Amino acid sequence: MRTIDLFAGVGGLRRGFERVGFETVFANDFDPACKVTYDLNYPDTPLTLGDIRDIDITNLPPYDFLLAGFPCQPFSVAGYRQGFDDEKGRGDLFFSIAKILDETRPIGFLLENVKNLRGHDKGRTFR
Incomplete structure (x- = not known):
């Protein structure tokens, strides 16, 4: 896969x-x-630098499974818990992942983040 x-x-x-x-x-x-x-560890697939919000989804290679360990600071109990309103713009990165998933429809995905994300907005975020 x-x-x-x-x-x-x-x-x-x-x-x-x-x-x-x-x-x-x-x-x-x-x-x-x-x-x-x-790039030293994975010379066969070098890291593409850039903001995920700027990725041209139509140029992504065919894939089956999406991995994303996106910033946790907006949702962590150790942070300010600003969620999607994070002043540094990290909270809304979740929606860029959701857009990629929606437009590409892989077989599966893994989102790695903190426990608090699941309960964000009383759980409505994932409904």
Whole structure:
């Protein structure tokens, strides 16, 4: 099965999925500091730098499973819990993932984040 790895960091989620037979066909992160390590670890699929909100969904390669370990600060009990209204613009990144999922309809996905996200807005976020 083929995956895309969003908010890839240095590729931890990818490593786990590839150990059980998945193949990563696209990876993206916003942080240039991650690119050096990621590209050394995965020269076959270099990290694409950029804001997920700017990804042209029509240019994504065919894939079966989406991985996304997106920023948790807006939802974490250790943070300010501003949710989607996060002043740094991290809270609404969830909707970019949802848009990609809606338009590409993969077989499955894994969203890695904090427990509080599930109960955000009294659970209405995931309904």
